[in-house]
Amino acid sequence: MTRAIRDIIRRALDAAAKDGEIKTERPAGKAGWLAVPIIVERPKKEEFGDFSTNAAMLLAPLEGRPAREIADALARRIAADPSKNVSRCEVAGPGFINVFLEKSWWHERLKEMLEKGTGYGDTDIGAGKRVQVEFVSANPTGPLHIGHGRGAAVGDSLANILKAAGFEVTKEYYINDVGRQMQTLGESVRARYIELCGLETRFPEDGYKGEYVKEIARDYLERHGCGMTNQPSSTANRSAGEFQEFARGIMLERIKKDLADFGVEFDVWKSEKALYESGLVGDTIEELKKRGHVYEGEGAVWFRTTAFKDDKDRVLVKADGQMTYFASDIAYHREKVKRGFDRIVNVWGADHHGYEARVRALFKAFGHDERMLKIIFIQLVALLRGGAPVAMGKREGEFVTLREVMDEVGKDATRFFFLMRKSDAHLDFDLELAKRQAPENPVYYVQYCHARIMSITAFAGEKGVSLPQSPDMEVLEKLELKEETDIIKHLAAFEEVVEKSAVEMEPHRITFYLTELAGLFHPYYNRNRVVTDDTETTFARLFLCRAVAGVTRKGLGLLGVGAPVTM
């Protein structure tokens, strides 16, 4: 759509140049029709036209003439555009050129999107480039909490949007299944198990106190009985590993179930443990060594990340011989690059931002273009209930799980709420508001738009109206109301919104877009009847409804939110 508009401006520039009114040379190529980037925008105010451009103001200094003079010259030519799509063209303010398009031009846009059907909104700016989106990646030491939920919503929705924009996407979950915290989990389960068997034991000081640990211990007990408690201490120690392995399996199952119920499926589950077993971690350190980025000191092995703008060097191998989390993580990122992704996206909790510099150091050390790495930080969620904060604290075992929230307010509302803000902004999530089935709840506002249209369609069916597969232009010409053109204009912007969301990696743009669309449709519905005695108008309006419902369904789909037929 912008392409068509840009063509109009370009033709005007060409004509003006030909007539000698513009002397500035224009470089070849699509982007540079001027030495400066021309902005074509959809003005906020409708008296400024369907689109406007600042071309004249940018040309003024180059031409050495007043902007308004140049604007006049261009406006004359735009108004006379051979496509006949321009109804009028005005110069305003300091030299803006405001262009008004014929209604029929918008009707054609509507026809186009109806013909594209469910494919409307898909574009190919991704050009099949491969993007890996790694998100959630929570340690399997406890259930997913609400913060993970926001990351899941953002990551999954982003993946959908990228796919729609023509990227090839791999969704991946990195399982931190080695290390101290996993060990603690194993010990915690073991302690609970021993307790369940009626024996005395000391619960680990920093153990996980949540109820879920007891549940896992009960599971273990059911499968293995109490035999484990009688074993000699050496065996019992070794069995801590067994508890850990058992707990890992249960927790992962539970996490997968939570995510599946949240509508999130991963393509790849990557185990940190497996990364070690494949030898990749060792290889990566060796490789870094060869490149001269590694040194030994204080009994540890260090990666000189300060050479790449990190605050301090980072330990890869601890003095006790254990690898750090960082060691496996750089191996993982190196592996991602090797797998041939064009773009690597990490969705992290905002509390990990201090980690970014050292991961980027890896890219630089290996000579990869670090611009391929994008890290999205998710600010923490403040959970409220009727305005009052709900306490969260993982260690105490009092955290609010994604499961609880989902069960209470529903999957759709939960996902929608997580996507109402840009990721790096704090989010207040009020359970009471999310649950309320009232207009102040934006989820229902948008979903209702879809359901309402489905209801209209059903009503039309009862009245014996059968809508043709594809619209005739003569029928669409019946959409004469300003409200109708406004809705079409907004629908026509959908592709660009999807593209922008993909490029900027900002799913919340879709949420806002849909709320605006619903905000146009509901008033329209309220003032006008769709199904009337006038067959052509009924057809035209049903087509418009079909397009609104289609875009709403598609947009909600990108968010991972359902589009109900009835509410």
Add this chain to the structure above:
RNA sequence: GCGCCUGUAGCUCAGUUGGAAAGAGCAACUGCCUUCUAAGCAGUGGGCCGGGGGUUCGAAUCCCUCCAGGCGCGCCA
């Protein structure tokens, strides 16, 4: 102390490749259900875009500085 994020209406937030008179939702107030779902609609009030400088024809948007809040600065993950 250093780094990252945030600061826009009473509340929660959009709006940053610089554009024309600042946007939405909620809350507040006033109205609307014999007509395709009132989970809806119509209307009213509400702002030194954290402060101060600067760049520009033009700044919520870019630069500097200060203030406030969050987070991070482990041989944890």
